[in-house]
Amino acid sequence: MSRYDAIVIGAGHNGLTNAAYLARAGLSVVVLEKNDYIGGAAVSRELHKGWTYSNCSYVCSMMRQAIHRDLDLSRHGLILVPYLGTVTFGDGDKRLMAYHDEQAALLELKRHSPHDADAMRRFQADLTRYSQLIRKTLMRTPPDPASLRPRDVREFLFLARKFWGLGEKEIYEYVRFFTMSAADFLEDYFENDLVKAAMASPGIIGTALGVYSPGSAYILLHHVMGDVDGSIGAWGLARGGMGAISQAIAGALREAGGEIRTEAPVQRVLVENGQASGVVLENGDELRARIVVSNLDAKRTFTRIMDKSDLPDGIYDKAANFKIRGSSGKVNIALSGLPKFTHLPDNRYVNRGGQGFAGSLETMERAYDCWKRGRWSDDPFIESVIPSAWDPTVAPAGCHWMSNFIQYCPPQLADGPWTPEKRDAFGQTVIDKLERYAPGFKDLIVHTEVRTPHEIENEIGLTEGNIFQGELTIDQLFFNRPFPGYAQYRMPVKNLYMCGSSTHPGGGVSATCGANAAREILKDLKRPNTVPEDDFYDE
Amino acid sequence: MANTDPYAGERLKLSPFHPRQAELNIRDSWAAWNGYKFANYYYDAEYEYFCIRNQCGTYDICPMQKYEIKGPDAEAMLNRMVTRDVKKIGINRVAYTVWCTEEGRVVDDGTIFRLADDRFMLTAGSPNVAWLRQCCYGFDDVTVTDITDELAGLSFQGPMSCTVLRTMGFDGIEEAKPFDIRHFPFRGQTLMISRTGFTGDLGYELWIPRQHALELWDALYAAGEDFGIQPYGEAATNMARLEAGFIMPGMDFNEALQTVHYQHDQTPYELQLGWLVDLKKAHFNGRLALVEEKSRGPAWKLVKLDIEGNWPAEGAIMYNNERCSREIGYVTSAMWSPAAKANIALAMIRSEYVEGELWAEIYKAKELRQYRRMARCKSQTRPFWTPPRARATPPPAY
Numbered sequence: 036m037s038r039y040d041a042i043v044i045g046a047g048h049n050g051l052t053n054a055a056y057l058a059r060a061g062l063s064v065v066v067l068e069k070n071d072y073i074g075g076a077a078v079s080r081e082l083h084k085g086w087t088y089s090n091c092s093y094v095c096s097m098m099r100q101a102i103h104r105d106l107d108l109s110r111h112g113l114i115l116v117p118y119l120g121t122v123t124f125g126d127g128d129k130r131l132m133a134y135h136d137e138q139a140a141l142l143e144l145k146r147h148s149p150h151d152a153d154a155m156r157r158f159q160a161d162l163t164r165y166s167q168l169i170r171k172t173l174m175r176t177p178p179d180p181a182s183l184r185p186r187d188v189r190e191f192l193f194l195a196r197k198f199w200g201l202g203e204k205e206i207y208e209y210v211r212f213f214t215m216s217a218a219d220f221l222e223d224y225f226e227n228d229l230v231k232a233a234m235a236s237p238g239i240i241g242t243a244l245g246v247y248s249p250g251s252a253y254i255l256l257h258h259v260m261g262d263v264d265g266s267i268g269a270w271g272l273a274r275g276g277m278g279a280i281s282q283a284i285a286g287a288l289r290e291a292g293g294e295i296r297t298e299a300p301v302q303r304v305l306v307e308n309g310q311a312s313g314v315v316l317e318n319g320d321e322l323r324a325r326i327v328v329s330n331l332d333a334k335r336t337f338t339r340i341m342d343k344s345d346l347p348d349g350i351y352d353k354a355a356n357f358k359i360r361g362s363s364g365k366v367n368i369a370l371s372g373l374p375k376f377t378h379l380p381d382n383r384y385v386n387r388g389g390q391g392f393a394g395s396l397e398t399m400e401r402a403y404d405c406w407k408r409g410r411w412s413d414d415p416f417i418e419s420v421i422p423s424a425w426d427p428t429v430a431p432a433g434c435h436w437m438s439n440f441i442q443y444c445p446p447q448l449a450d451g452p453w454t455p456e457k458r459d460a461f462g463q464t465v466i467d468k469l470e471r472y473a474p475g476f477k478d479l480i481v482h483t484e485v486r487t488p489h490e491i492e493n494e495i496g497l498t499e500g501n502i503f504q505g506e507l508t509i510d511q512l513f514f515n516r517p518f519p520g521y522a523q524y525r526m527p528v529k530n531l532y533m534c535g536s537s538t539h540p541g542g543g544v545s546a547t548c549g550a551n552a553a554r555e556i557l558k559d560l561k562r563p564n565t566v567p568e569d570d571f572y573d574e
Numbered sequence: 575m576a577n578t579d580p581y582a583g584e585r586l587k588l589s590p591f592h593p594r595q596a597e598l599n600i601r602d603s604w605a606a607w608n609g610y611k612f613a614n615y616y617y618d619a620e621y622e623y624f625c626i627r628n629q630c631g632t633y634d635i636c637p638m639q640k641y642e643i644k645g646p647d648a649e650a651m652l653n654r655m656v657t658r659d660v661k662k663i664g665i666n667r668v669a670y671t672v673w674c675t676e677e678g679r680v681v682d683d684g685t686i687f688r689l690a691d692d693r694f695m696l697t698a699g700s701p702n703v704a705w706l707r708q709c710c711y712g713f714d715d716v717t718v719t720d721i722t723d724e725l726a727g728l729s730f731q732g733p734m735s736c737t738v739l740r741t742m743g744f745d746g747i748e749e750a751k752p753f754d755i756r757h758f759p760f761r762g763q764t765l766m767i768s769r770t771g772f773t774g775d776l777g778y779e780l781w782i783p784r785q786h787a788l789e790l791w792d793a794l795y796a797a798g799e800d801f802g803i804q805p806y807g808e809a810a811t812n813m814a815r816l817e818a819g820f821i822m823p824g825m826d827f828n829e830a831l832q833t834v835h836y837q838h839d840q841t842p843y844e845l846q847l848g849w850l851v852d853l854k855k856a857h858f859n860g861r862l863a864l865v866e867e868k869s870r871g872p873a874w875k876l877v878k879l880d881i882e883g884n885w886p887a888e889g890a891i892m893y894n895n896e897r898c899s900r901e902i903g904y905v906t907s908a909m910w911s912p913a914a915k916a917n918i919a920l921a922m923i924r925s926e927y928v929e930g931e932l933w934a935e936i937y938k939a940k941e942l943r944q945y946r947r948m949a950r951c952k953s954q955t956r957p958f959w960t961p962p963r964a965r966a967t968p969p970p971a972y
Contacts, residue, residue, distance in 0.1 A: 100884070104915040114913055116624045135618055136601065264620070264912045265884060274628055384617060425802065427629055427734050428972045432741075433800040570884050 039063045041556070042314055042324040044301050044340070045496065045535065047075025050330030051284040051295075052549030053534040053556075055106055057328075058291035059565040060557050065322065066293065067314065069300035069496065072278075073285055075330070076495050076502065077544050079276025079429075083482035086369040086436050087429040089277040090484065091495060091502070093365075093438040094118075094389075094420055096261030096270040097545035098280065099174060105567040111286030113279055115271040117263040118425050120388030123233035124472055126395055128378040131229050132385050148227040158224045158234070163267060164205065165212060166260035168197055173540045173547050174569035176555060177514040177522045213509050216244075217251040218396055232393040239442050240418060241502040241542060243360035245403035246396050250508045257507055257541065270389070272420070275428050280544060304329070304531065306345035311531035314340075326530045326556060330549070331496060332504035333357045333517035333537040336526075347527045353518045357537075358506040361488030361499030362406060364444030366465045369482040370435045373424065374473040387424035392417040392468060402443055409449030413464050416442045434481070439465055446488035446499040453489035461487055503542025504535050513539055524552040525559070532556055586611035589636040590726045590787035594795070598805055605808055608701065608722075610637035613807035620912070622806035623813045626773050627913050627959075629802030630732030632794065633772075633811055635779065636787075639684075639701050640722045644693040647713040652686060652694060655709040657842060657864070659855040663688040666755040668768050671850055672842050673705075678863030679830035679839040681705060682823060683847075685770060687755060695721070699823050705831065709859070726787035730794065731777030731814070733961075734801040736969045739767065739778065741797040747778070748968035761789050772811060774818020776963045816907050817914060819878055819957035821845060826876060826906040826920050843872040844922070874922050876906070877953040881917040881934055885947055886910055890919075890934040894927050896948050898935060902927040905934060914958045919951075928953060 039062075043054045046068035054064045072078060076091035095115060103113070121133040131147060134140040144152035178190035201209060212220065217238025221231045237258035238244075238251040245251065263269040273279040285295060299320075304327055305313040313323035329336040337346060337354030379386060393399060393416055402412035418440045423430035430436050444461060447453075462485030470476045488500025497504060505511055514522040517537040524532050534552035536542040554566040579585070587610050589595070595613060603614040612634065615622055625631035643652060653660040658671040665688050672683045682705075684698035696702075706718045730739070739747045744758045750769045758765045763786050771777030782790045795803055815822060823829050826845070833839040841864065842851050851864055881887050892903040908919035923932065932951040937944055963969050 100915055109914050114627060116628050117620065119618060119621055135621075264910060266620075425628070427737075427801055432737075 037065070037322050039065050039322065039324040040560075041065075041326050041328060042067060042322055043328045043330060043534070044304075044314065045069075045075060045330030046073035046281070046285070046295055046297070047330050047535065048077040048281045048284055048544055048546055049535050049549035050075070050328070051281060051288055052102065052106075052546040053328055053330065053553045054293050055284055055288040055291055056550060056553035056565045057556060058288055058293035060562040062560070062562070064288075064293045066288070066295045067299040067301055067316070067322075068295065068297045070494070071298050073295060073297060074278045074281030076491075076497065077277045077281045079278030082484055083369050085431045085434070086482065087276050088367040088369075088436060088484060089273075089422065089438060090367060090486070091365060091491065092277050092544050093422070093440065094270045095273055095277065095280065095544050096263060096268075097543035097547075098261075099545055099547055099550070099569060100262075100264070101174065101567045101570045102546045102550055104570075106284060106287040108280075108283040108287065111283035111290075112275075113283035114274045115263060116274055116425055117266065117269045117271040118388050118420065120385040121391060122376070122379060122385055122388070123229065123236070123391040123393050124376070125229040125232065125393065126398065129229050130378055131233050133233070144230065147230055148225070151225045151227045151230045154224045161208070162256065162259060164201070165209060165256055166267065168201070168209070169256065169260055169540075171197055171569075172513070173545065174551060174566075176524065176551055177516070177539050179520065179523065180514055181520065212252055212256075214249050215252040216247050216249050217255045218246045220252040220255070228395050229393075232395050232399065233391060235396060235399065236391050236393050236416060236418065239399060239403070239416065240440065241363055241442075242506060243362040243406070243443075244508075246399050248403075253509065253512070254507055257543070261543070261545070272422050272425050274426050276422070276426070277544065284546065301340050304341050304345075306342065306528055310529040325560070326532060328532045328534050328552065328556065329526075330533075330535040332359060332498050332501070332535060333533065334359050334498045334505075335496060336533060336537075341528075345528060350518075350527045357517060358508065358511055359498045359501040359504065360506065361446030361492065361501050362443045363491075363500065363502055364411070364441040364461060364465075364488070365486040365491070366439040366441060366462050367484040367486075368437045368439065368466070368480055369430070370437060370479040371481050372433065372479050373421070373435050374437065374469070374476050374479060376473045387421060390417075390419040392419070392472060399442075406443035406445050409445050409447060411444050411461050411464060414468065415444075415465065417465060417468060418442070419469075437469075439469070441465055444487050446492070453487055458485050458487050458490070461485060504537040505541070507541050512541065516541060524555040589634050590784045591634050591636065591728065591791055593788065594791050595634060595805055603807070607637040607808075608639060612637055613805065615807040615809045616805050619807070619809035619813070622804055622810035623912065625802055625804040625806060626732050626775055626810060626814045628733065629804070630730065630734040630738055630798060631804045631806040631810070632791075633729040633731065633806050635727035635729050636722075638722070638727060639698045639720070640725050640727065641696045641698075641702070641706060642693070642719045642721045643696055643706075643716060645716040646692055647716040648692050648694055651710055651713040651716045652696070653855065654713075654858050655706075656686065657851040657858060657860070658686075659852040660686060660688075660694075661855070665690060668753040668755060668770050672845075672847055674842065674860030674864070675830045676860055676863065677830075678841045678860035678867055679833070679837075680827055680842060680845065681830050683821070687768065689755070700829060724784050726782050726784045726790070728780045728787075728790065728794070729771055729777065730780055731771045731773045731775055733776055733963055733970075733972050734798075735777050737971060738794070738798045738801050738803065742793060751967045752965055760793075761786060765790065772818075772820055773814035774820065774957060774959055774964060775814065775961060776969050812907075813909055813911075816909055816918065816920065817911050817957070817959035819920070821876070821920070822907065837873075840874070840876075840922075841867055841872060843867050844874045845876050872925055874903070875925050875928050877921055877923050877928060878955070878958065879905075879919040879921050879932065879934070879951040880954055880958075881908075881919055881949050881951045883947065883949050884910055884917050885936045885938045885949065886917065887919045887934045887936045887949065890921075890936045892921055892923055892951075893933045893935065893948075894930050896933050896950075898933070898948070902932075911958050916958060917949075918958045921951075923953075
């Protein structure tokens with residue numbers, strides 16, 4: 036039997052971050068991972084020789100610079116490269132290019148609508164204002180609204196000051212914003228359908244909401260509030276794939292003396308005298324620790340690796356009802372060349388960045404309708420990127436791979452469980468759609484990895500394949516995440532903590548959940564804090 | 575339209591690579607260097623910076639001044655002029671050096687390519703014709719020829735640079751060590767490739783007679799297409815060189831011959847380039863002053879700073895305390911480093927304060943309103959960015 040100060044369950048990027056900060060505080064830490072590889076959903080694997088996929092998450096924007104800098108992840112091999120030139124494909128031959136250059140972007144928008152080109156400036160200013168307020172909370176622990184403890188009151192005052200600093204009209208708009216749909220929000224600004232579709236697409240990614248569903252406006256914000264080197268809204272690729280992020284954090288963890296055990300699935304968290312005291316692995320090994328940190332989602336933590344009888348009343352039901360609906364699929368395609376999209380200029384920049392196959396708000400909503408009925412759409416929304424056009428390390432020279440994120444894909448099908456045949460049929464609809472926009476695409480295919488919510492759940496351990504470890508709706512955000520009263524990373528069983536995306540601030544490869552949880556744990560253990568403050572407070 | 579341009583005399587000269595570079599300069603962002611039209615950036619400065627760190631890119635060094643120095647006295651003349659011992663530079667090797675006034679103040683920095691016992695190429699950022707002529711006094715058998723306009727130079731930098739050169743058929747280039755020179759036949763010409771650059775990353779400089787410049791460009795871009803090749807300009811160069819801790823004339827040091835105010839120029843020791851000064855070799859320009867400075871210690875030191883927060887410290891005044899009661903220096907170059915994820919700078923600090931507390935007074939505008947912040951700085955000796963691939967021979971595949 037081994038004994039540690041802390042056991043972290045799950046070597047996803049948040050678990051590794053959490054462990055790294057605990058190890059830096061001098062604690063003996065072990066991270067337990069069920070797979071034979073680390074990274075969770077921030078993972079890169081070579082499934083076909085020569086091609087390295089970012090199998091799950093594929094781009095990065097929320098990774099906190101303060102953590103990157105503090106853990107010295109560059110020295111551990113991480114370099115994040117922003118990519119440019121995203122194209123939104125509309126119905127028919129309509130195309131909208133998102134140019135990085137302000138003047139080029141203005142001209143492109145004007146081509147679609149002079150009104151929208153103008154409105155975009157107000158839209159960007161409003162969105163930036165909203166996101167700045169949220170950004171200030173990312174590396175802070177949410178206050179408990181029912182508590183009068185000085186630190187909760189102080190934190191509330193901090194937030195209130197920031198909020199009241201907005202101005203009366205902005206406060207009203209902000210409150211309204213949280214319950215709006217992405218489509219309604221955009222309706223206030225734009226007239227052109229393709230512009231609206233392009234702007235709405237971040238509002239549905241990863242969520243079981245449609246563009247017309249209340250709450251999708253926040254999802255939109257969640258996807259544009261990140262930054263790369265201070266450029267808010269920019270997205271980057273990790274050189275070597277998203278797994279490079281997990282590997283770099285693991286490097287920092289090992290340097291601090293932490294340990295990682297792969298192929299060590301946890302069967303059960305041990306609870307004695309109402310306190311978490313260790314874990315039992317599926318092979319029967321018992322590991323003891325002062326504290327146990329779960330990087331699994333809230334549902335999986337409380338309904339799969341804990342005894343119902345060890346939990347206070349009501350927690351099991353809360354976890355069972357935790358909203359964690361799977362809604363996304365992923366199709367990774369190895370290609371022998373660069374696909375050529377029709378109705379796009381042969382331009383070395385726009386042909387290589389990201390592609391959004393959005394169609395229109397209608398198309399996206401119809402795809403959502405299919406999801407509700409337990410089917411996949413034959414005209415799904417696809418967000419793609421060709422990492423190999425930017426990263427020479429992930430495909431052989433002249434070859435490429437395309438990451439396709441599909442919204443929507445149901446976790447359970449109306450006509451029975453997922454089968455390999457159904458999975459491949461789902462993948463085929465995606466390939467068929469890509470072929471429509473890039474004739475000859477099919478001839479370039481070397482290898483395909485199709486991931487429905489079924490694969491994502493079974494390989495990565497995300498319940499229902501929900502990429503955020505739980506919906507990002509206001510009932511499950513901030514001091515409600517994962518459950519009201521338990522938003523400060525401490526769970527209902529003493530010495531049990533959570534550090535994954537089920538906690539504030541939610542999904543995304545940000546490393547914040549893990550870092551925030553470490554800060555709270557170190558406070559409880561009366562250790563000096565090793566977690567840095569965010570460095571983007573005064574932007 | 576008249577075929578005589580009345581403004582011809584005022585227009586900038588065009589580099590031999592200009593036709594291709596103009597095509598790719600989508601933003602029309604041009605600067606000038608030594609009379610040549612020269613890109614500030616082509617598409618996006620940050621994108622181009624990342625090509626250097628992630629893929630590969632080309633940087634036009636045609637405007638850089640190049641002098642062929644040859645004759646039996648060439649070595650002696652150079653040795654009299656520069657601070658390093660030129661005798662120690664082997665044939666087909668390059669050395670970075672500075673040259674100084676009699677007062678030990680830096681005139682300029684550059685590289686010496688030794689091409690034969692009696693033949694060298696000297697590169698410099700600024701024209702040095704007059705200075706070189708002076709340095710030749712007393713040496714009978716040496717000729718200095720300005721070959722800037724005849725020899726085209728293209729810097730080719732980034733982790734994929736070696737792979738691209740190998741794709742072009744330059745076998746053995748992977749065996750070139752840093753500062754090595756190799757010669758390859760190319761379309762009936764000789765292409766000289768040196769493993770040199772100004773980015774701190776893996777990289778090479780390609781040298782070819784001017785009239786073959788476009789052939790070289792086209793061959794390089796054909797081979798580099800699959801490796802993200804992209805031209806980059808001054809903006810990206812300036813980012814990369816600062817991360818590497820390299821100094822820039824006109825920013826981190828003031829060329830001595832253009833300096834008006836007393837000691838507003840610098841000595842090699844102040845620039846932390848003491849390793850370039852060989853006091854053991856025979857007499858050279860500035861030696862006496864440098865011997866004295868070495869024993870006394872420099873009055874200022876150029877230090878590498880890691881600054882808290884993320885406000886770039888451009889133009890910041892340095893203090894030894896947060897209350898700004900004593901000024902101890904000034905920042906010469908500063909930026910947020912995307913690769914190192916650090917707020918970096920070079921700063922000239924009065925030597926006696928280098929070991930103490932260092933504070934930068936930084937100004938930043940937010941929607942036209944100026945804000946001020948005092949930021950604590952840590953000095954460091956290591957460059958901000960030093961990937962192992964920059965020194966590895968053979969370099970890794972990517």
